Amino acid sequence: MDALPTRKAIVVGAGIGGLCTALALHQQGWIVSVYDKASSLREAGAGIVLAANAMKALDVLGVGGAVRKAGAPVVQADIRSWDGKLITSLPAAKQAELYGTQSYVIHRADLQAILAQAVAATTPIHTNQQWIDGQQNHGVVNAIFKDGTQVDADLIIGADGLHSAVRERLFGHSPVRYSGYIALRGVCTQEELRNATTGGGFEALGPGRRFGLSSLGNGRVFWFAAINAPQGSLPSAEERQSELLRQFQGWYNPVVSAIEATDPSTILAHDIVDRPPLPRWSSGRMTLLGDAAHPMLPNLGQGGAQAIEDAIVLARCLRNTDIPTGLSAYEKERMTRVNRIVRMSRSMGRMVQLENPLLIYLRNKLLASVSDQRYISRFDPIIGCEV
Template sequence: MDAGTSRKAIVIGAGIGGLCTALSLQQQGWRVAIYDKATSLREAGAGIVLAANAMKALDLLGIGETVRNVGAPVIQADIRKWDGTIITSLPAAKQAALYGTQSYVIHRADLQAILVQAVTDTTTIQTNKQWIDGTQSEQGVKAVFQDGTQEYADVIIGSDGFHSAVRERLFGQSPVRYSGYIALRGVCTQEEARNTTQGGGFEALGPGKRFGLSSLGNGRVFWFAAINAPQGKLPPVKERQSELLRQFHGWYNPVVSAIEATEASTILAHNIVDRPLLSKWSSGRVTLLGDAAHPMLPNLGQGGAQAIEDAIVLARCLRNPDIPAALSAYENARMARTNRIVRMSRSMGRMVQLENPFLIYCRNKLLASLSDARYISRFDPIIGYEL
């Protein structure tokens, strides 16, 4: 790159992690170009939970208040049995007081729109661009795309998600780890769901399955169902609603009401998967971020939060003009934390998807016995984290 110009970064992927990376680098004076293989910017999915650590990271990016205005605060969070009987209520208010912010739930598309609005003044976003390679030299790195586009930069950041082309190019194919359960998700209105929880939500636990519902703001709720199943046994679109109603027949009323109230064609279904942990994320002037670096199961609600944290730490490390050294420092700063959360999320999944009646009884007794202080202490290293 020319010595007289500001440094330039190419970000592969225009999801939450990629957009936060662009925003964070802009704050450090970088020029950023984002490329995404999708034909248009559209964030798939339904709701995303942003715990206190994510909200504080978004505050550092200057968009925390906008997210608070659009999303819904988590004021109440209950864990129930399948029939609605309360097991325990999580100390949401005490955590908010301790950390200085509530957790929030927001629709992924709303969060993406906020981020796009924040970065587009000085960042270019190009869609329908499939990255295929990065050629490096001492002076910089060249990004090569399937349509023949080539662009030079100081660094390439692969934030292209679970199926990352950058990850595969750097480190080869890595196997998919199936969790043992599938997830279905949807959005409906608060009134239609007959949700009695205002400003928060609940998770209901049954044998080999669970159902979570959270307020999204603007009268909407987001719900998910996780069901133990053989890998690849996703119900087709036309059967998803009827299969959910069969699986959750007789459950706590808002569960059934939310399923019935959701437009059947909009219900999403996924195998819940992650990948083996990598021993490194970077090679020369190319690195990984978010799900491309450390895909994790959604059981702790930290996938998006960790991508946002990655973005801020990476930009700080890139103050060092020695790009390979900066990327090494980024790995050293982030890898132990994200690996821990990947492992904790796997463990949490095993606990909440139990099928054995005796183990379920023991789990519920344990959850009911946890004091607020013990619960907060258990998750403080994740939610109380300060960048």
């Protein structure tokens, strides 16, 4: 088949998925423009875990080395009870040896900066541009923005997150599914935790609550807390630190120390939600990617990874074929995998947020009994995947 003429793509959203899509399409010879409604590229959030599948995908995009330099490798991952007793240690070193790379934790802002710098070398990133519609006519799709800007392209990719405007335009409004718990996140420094022995990264599990902590690189520590609560019961910004200290009073020392060491004004709080899977992601010359297509709960640490994988697969499926055929292949290759991870993430959330003492006891016994090989085998379809 003769090479297709150079094609143009518009990516809506300059988060992790959108920027990776720009890199992947550029590698395939596309002319790409990225549009984001934010006034500047400042990624909200704290840390993000990038397992082996994400790191290998970032290597394909040419930015894996920069991410490793800016982040921190996961060298230890313990599961503990709320009072610090070790339940089990996950086989991080064995997985790194098996997959040829460690998992990494990096600040979301650092990851976005690395991706944005790589994209900006070849691709314009337009901020303060809110996408409102896409009109398809005669093999062209016209992107319309709130300020009146209109841009023609061969393809529009909605990578605009959980509350995707592109998704709603294509498939209508759908309510989010609340998980039953809220999450609070923060960053402090390793120096501020100097009197709190962490023993490496860990998650501590208590009744209806858990707390995770890991090194973030550059002397920083990332933590998150997940607390069972009715939907809409997030504490105010002024109350977040005091509520956390109340919820985790008496817990394993690094938990309380990390909360106390964090600037209260920087603590983030969110309802944890996803959406039911869609039967399709594409319509004509418009498609979805990442959280816009398949938002998932964060319990497996795969939200960002799956967006990165989407980007590479989408670009590959569009190579040397027409757009409808390419989008159909993209959905066929990706939907079964990501929908499985959405289901697994919800199942994992139910397990780690248990409140019943007997069920907690049985869960902890089960976790302690799982061999390294069984754990690796269980998650190999996710972490061992190379797109």
